[in-house]
Amino acid sequence: MAIAPDSGRIAARFAALKAEGRGGLVTYITAGDPNYETGLEILLGLPDAGADIVEIGMPFTDPMADGPAIQAAGLRALHNGQTMKKTLAMATAFRAKHPETPLVLMGYYNPIYSYGVDRFLQDAIAAGIDGLIVVDLPPEEDAELCIPALQAGVNFIRLATPTTDDKRLPKVLQNTSGFVYYVSILGITGTKEIQADPVRGAVARIRRHTDLPIVVGFGIRTPDQAREISRAADAAVIGSAIIEQVKANLDDKGAPLPGCARAVLDYVAALADGVRS
Amino acid sequence: MQQLNSYRTGPDESGRFGLYGGRFVAETLMPLVLQVQQAYEDAKADPSFQAEIDYYAKHYVGRPSPLYFAKRMTEHLGGAKVYFKRDELNHTGSHKINNVMGQILLARRMGKTRIIAETGAGQHGVATATACALFDMPCKVYMGSVDVARQSPNVFRMKLLGAEVEAVESGSKTLKDALNEAMRDWVANVEDTFYIIGTVAGPHPYPAMVRDFQSVIGKETKEQMMEAEGRLPDTLVACIGGGSNAMGLFHPFLDDASVNIIGVEAAGKGIETGEHAASLTGGRPGVLHGNRMYLIQDDDGQVVEPYSISAGLDYPGIGPEHSWLKDTGRVTYASATDMDAIEAFQLCCKMEGIIPALEPSHALAHVMRIAPELPKDHIIVMNLCGRGDKDVTTIANLLGVKL
Numbered sequence: 001m002a003i004a005p006d007s008g009r010i011a012a013r014f015a016a017l018k019a020e021g022r023g024g025l026v027t028y029i030t031a032g033d034p035n036y037e038t039g040l041e042i043l044l045g046l047p048d049a050g051a052d053i054v055e056i057g058m059p060f061t062d063p064m065a066d067g068p069a070i071q072a073a074g075l076r077a078l079h080n081g082q083t084m085k086k087t088l089a090m091a092t093a094f095r096a097k098h099p100e101t102p103l104v105l106m107g108y109y110n111p112i113y114s115y116g117v118d119r120f121l122q123d124a125i126a127a128g129i130d131g132l133i134v135v136d137l138p139p140e141e142d143a144e145l146c147i148p149a150l151q152a153g154v155n156f157i158r159l160a161t162p163t164t165d166d167k168r169l170p171k172v173l174q175n176t177s178g179f180v181y182y183v184s185i186l187g188i189t190g191t192k193e194i195q196a197d198p199v200r201g202a203v204a205r206i207r208r209h210t211d212l213p214i215v216v217g218f219g220i221r222t223p224d225q226a227r228e229i230s231r232a233a234d235a236a237v238i239g240s241a242i243i244e245q246v247k248a249n250l251d252d253k254g255a256p257l258p259g260c261a262r263a264v265l266d267y268v269a270a271l272a273d274g275v276r277s
Numbered sequence: 278m279q280q281l282n283s284y285r286t287g288p289d290e291s292g293r294f295g296l297y298g299g300r301f302v303a304e305t306l307m308p309l310v311l312q313v314q315q316a317y318e319d320a321k322a323d324p325s326f327q328a329e330i331d332y333y334a335k336h337y338v339g340r341p342s343p344l345y346f347a348k349r350m351t352e353h354l355g356g357a358k359v360y361f362k363r364d365e366l367n368h369t370g371s372h373k374i375n376n377v378m379g380q381i382l383l384a385r386r387m388g389k390t391r392i393i394a395e396t397g398a399g400q401h402g403v404a405t406a407t408a409c410a411l412f413d414m415p416c417k418v419y420m421g422s423v424d425v426a427r428q429s430p431n432v433f434r435m436k437l438l439g440a441e442v443e444a445v446e447s448g449s450k451t452l453k454d455a456l457n458e459a460m461r462d463w464v465a466n467v468e469d470t471f472y473i474i475g476t477v478a479g480p481h482p483y484p485a486m487v488r489d490f491q492s493v494i495g496k497e498t499k500e501q502m503m504e505a506e507g508r509l510p511d512t513l514v515a516c517i518g519g520g521s522n523a524m525g526l527f528h529p530f531l532d533d534a535s536v537n538i539i540g541v542e543a544a545g546k547g548i549e550t551g552e553h554a555a556s557l558t559g560g561r562p563g564v565l566h567g568n569r570m571y572l573i574q575d576d577d578g579q580v581v582e583p584y585s586i587s588a589g590l591d592y593p594g595i596g597p598e599h600s601w602l603k604d605t606g607r608v609t610y611a612s613a614t615d616m617d618a619i620e621a622f623q624l625c626c627k628m629e630g631i632i633p634a635l636e637p638s639h640a641l642a643h644v645m646r647i648a649p650e651l652p653k654d655h656i657i658v659m660n661l662c663g664r665g666d667k668d669v670t671t672i673a674n675l676l677g678v679k680l
Contacts, residue, residue, distance in 0.1 A: 061580040062453065062565060064460045065303045071447055083577045109301060110564045114578025136564065138307040140291065140300045161305040163467055168308060186305060187465035 007155055009102040009130050010178045013052055014213040014234060023230025024052035025275045026215050027268055028106065028239030030073035031056045031090055032082025033246055034256050039077070040090055041261040042246070047101045049265040050272020052235060053215075054094070055133070058087050058107030065135045067190040069240040072247065076254060084115045088127045095128030104157065104178075106133040109145065117145055121152040131155035131178040139171050146175050159183050160206055162198075169209045179213040180206060182233065187218070190240025194219035200232045223274025230275045238271055284531035284607050287598060292481020292568075295604060297597030300480040302567045305464045310567075313471075314482040316387045321489075326382065330490075333378050337411070338368050340375075340493065344501035344658070349628045357651035359644055360510070361661040362498050362526065365633065371663035372494060372522045373404040377473055379490035381408045384471035391470045392416045395459040397424055397452035397518070398589035398636065399431025400663055401475030406440035416440040419459040421451035424588045431667050449582040452518075452592050456566050476519025477596035480567030484597050491525025498658055499529055506656060512537045512647070515660040516640040517610070518554065518590035520599045522662035531607060540599060541643045543585035544612035554583035556595040557603050557610045563594075570594045571603070586615040586671065587635035589663070617642035619675060622665065634663030635671065 017024045027046055032039045046054050059074035059082050066074075087105070094103055105124060112120050112134065124132070132149055139146075139158070146156045155178030163186065164172050173180065184199050185192045194216075203214050216229050217237025230236040245267045249260035287294040302310055320326040334340040343363045351359045364372040377394075384392060392414050396402030402418040409416035418435055422444040425432050435442050448454035456474075463472045477484045477491070502510050513530060515523035517540040530536045545553035553559055556571040563572030565580060573581045573593040585591045602608040613621075621641035625633045633641065637660060644659050651657070665672075673680050 060578075061448065062457050064457050064566075065305075065464060067461075068447070075448070078579060108564075110572070110574070110580070111578035113564055114574065114576075135303050136301040136567075138300065138302060138304050140307065159304045161303075163305050163308045165308065172304065183305065186467060188461045191465070 007178050009100060010053070010155060012100070013102050014179070017052060017234065023233065023275055024215070024235030025050060025226060025230065025272050026053040026055060026217070026235050026237040027051040027242055028055040028057060028237060029242060030059055030070060030077050031087040032059060032077030032080060033073040033243065034076050034250055034254060034260070035080040036082065036086060038256040038261050040093060042264050043090055043094055044097055045261060045265045046268060047098045049268040050276070051101070051268060053102045053104065055104045055106045055237070055239070056087065056091060058084065058105055058111055060108040060111055063108060065188055067188040067240060069190045069243045069247070073243045084111055088123050091127035091129055102130045103128060104131040104133060105129050107135070109134050109136050112145060117148055121149055121154060124154060125152060129154060131157045133157045133159065133181060135159065139174065142175055150175060150177065157181055162186050162202065166205070169206065173210045176212065179215055179234070180210060181237065182206060182214055182216045183218045184216050185219050189218050192219050193221070194225060194229060196228045196232055199229060203233045223270050226271045226274040227277060236275065242268060281605065284602070284605070285528065287601065288481060288485050294598045294601035296562060297569050297600040298481055298484060299569050300567060301564050301569070302480045303464060305467065309467045310480045312387070316383060317482050317486050320383055320386055326386070329382055330379055334375070334493065338374050338378065339366065341497045341501070342366050344498055344505060346505065347629055350625070353628055354645060354648040356649040356653065357512070357647070357655035357657045358653070359648055360656065360658045362494060362658055364494060364522065364660060364662045365631070365664035369400070369404045369407050370666065371400040371404065371634065372491060372525060373401040373475060374407065375493055375525065376475065376487050376490040376521060377401070377404040377408045380471070380473045380486070381412060381414070384473070385412065387471065389469060389471035390414065391466065392473055393419065393459050393462050393470055394473045394475060395419045395452065395455040396475065397455065397591055398587065399424070399428040399435070399667060400589060402440070402442070403431050403434050403438070405473050406435040406438035409440060410438045417462065418442050419445050419455040419462070421445045421449070421455050423450045424452065424455070427671060428588055428667055451582065452588070453580065460566070476521040477524045477598060478519050478566055478568055478570060478594060484568065487521055488524045488528055488598060491521050492528045494522065494525035494660060495527060495529035498526060502656070502658065509533055509536055510656040510658045511535070512539065512655065512657045514539045514541060514640045514644050514657060515662065516541050516590060516636045517595060517599065518543070518592045518636065519594070520596040522660050524596060524598060526660045527608060538608045539643065540608055540610045541640045542610060542612040543587055543590035543639055544614040545584040545586070547614055548612060552584040553612070554585040554590050554592060555612045556593060557599070558612055560593070562600070565594055568597050570597045570600045586618065587639065589634070589636040590639065611643050613639040613642035619672065621645055622672065631661065632665040633661055634665045635668045636663055637661050
């Protein structure tokens with residue numbers, strides 16, 4: 001590993017999970033979905049609902065690796081005026097309330113590039129961000145953001161996929177820090193059902209190449225799946241299924257119904273019970 | 278303008294043309310993108326690959342396309358001599374087939390059994406559906422639902438040719454969303470599927486590969502012009518959406534310093550109105566669809582939906598090599614509005630008996646602007662890259678004619 005930032009909160013959280021003898025729950029929501037206020041209420045409630053690690057999606061008009069649920073969430077957020085500044089403000093509020101829960105920003109490169117890489121890293125650190133997942137920055141483009149992020153002390157969490165073979169894995173893992181995110185399916189988020197057996201095999205394969213914790217996502221929908229996958233790896237990531245709960249609690253104009261945030265957090269609590277049972 | 282020894286050496290190993298290009302794709306696709314690059318390198322080194330392309334170009338596509346001296350247009354404009362490179366006479370009615378034949382032959386070499394493509398105006402979709410029929414391969418074409426509505430004859434053509442046309446309802450429902458959806462399909466079907474990208478954009482090696490397949494336009498033009506006039510042309514003009522027809526005409530001439538090269542973007546209702554598709558004039562560098570390029574976007578890096586009467590120019594980005602050529606100053610980029618294009622469209626019909634597509638009508642609009650001011654011995658070549666049958670309904674609506 002070329003540069004290894006202090007994984008701080010992330011490493012501490014995975015150590016705590018190990019001590020508890022269970023897999024973790026990583027939750028994804030899109031920042032500003034369905035609007036800033038409700039989105040913030042959901043975000044701030046996630047740790048108490050049982051999320052071990054929190055990912056915030058930075059909305060983008062053209063999310064090429066995402067399925068319909070996350071695409072729509074991004075457009076709802078943008079339609080309601082979400083910007084990178086507001087996303088970072090949400091992160092700041094989260095960090096003030098939850099000093100220990102790891103917080104990861106996930107999204108696509110262009111909004112970061114447009115904001116300015118150096119300025120983005122500075123503001124992300126100030127907001128208490130622990131790591132970045134940027135879908136369209138493979139190792140071939142490490143000079144863009146990965147290396148600057150590692151140098152600034154922000155973890156750069158890479159995706160490994162079923163197409164990442166043994167020959168390529170070392171390249172993918174080389175500048176990865178914090179944890180490795182294994183994409184369990186060939187496809188986009190929220191579209192295929194996850195199968196536990198191939199995931200176990202893939203996790204074992206990745207473990208031969210790294211000591212970093214491995215989380216698995218894309219295609220987990222139920223508390224049972226969350227439990228099974230979180231044990232097959234170190235944690236399970238759930239995104240689209242949570243976002244569908246947001247959508248189910250909107251009126252026909254897209255405004256949140258009363259109790260929207262509560263309903264989403266109750267769903268997260270059920271997933272959290274799953275990984276803890 | 279910065280002077281380089283050669284403008285024809287790009288991209289570098291990482292797929293960059295200066296700042297632009299690259300491989301900004303999800304990890305799932307990355308191994309496949311590297312395979313395509315390797316397969317293309319191997320194919321280029323294999324004379325039988327080029328021989329196969331040449332065979333189909335001659336016997337199926339109908340190349341070489343004529344270089345035609347537009348005598349009446351020249352006399353009407355009263356200045357420079359105007360030539361049309363007649364790529365609208367290709368099988369399927371546009372330059373798109375040049376690239377499709379190259380890519381489908383590569384897909385076959387790689388053992389891929391399923392083809393996907395995106396399309397805006399439908400010309401690339403039709404070309405891809407055609408080649409898939411020829412080689413008996415299943416074909417799925419992604420097309421924004423807005424474009425499906427405004428280019429219905431091409432949708433039907435694709436279906437006749439056996440392709441499945443998927444109307445894309447996500448995002449803004451036009452070309453950029455068709456590309457997103459095609460990439461999502463590709464991610465889910467990497468094992469058996471080859472993605473035939475229609476323009477000089479996307480992750481490396483696509484911009485260079487598509488340019489190479491389209492460069493037949495410029496190579497022929499060079500030879501044909503030597504035969505017709507005994508010298509190089511003075512000015513080249515081509516329209517630009519993603520930029521493939523223009524790159525094909527321009528590339529062989531980039532190191533001929535005496536040749537003035539002009540790309541014409543779609544200014545829609547006027548750049549100042551914000552409703553345009555002129556990425557170079559109204560955009561700034563950004564990353565989308567696997568590469569860095571000039572991109573129409575808002576202050577927060579969100580992609581802004583472009584507008585043009587021409588569905589084929591209605592794209593928020595432009596190929597990385599064009600982006601680089603703009604920054605170096607080797608190519609000049611101008612723009613033409615919807616109204617300019619419609620005027621040029623009508624003039625071309627009446628003066629030359631050619632119904633041009635709305636896309637090259639933008640190029641012709643610029644020729645109409647510059648030719649009158651130039652001396653009579655000045656030679657302009659314009660790429661007439663598509664025929665206008667597909668646009669007849671759009672024009673009729675605009676002129677208030679009921680078909």
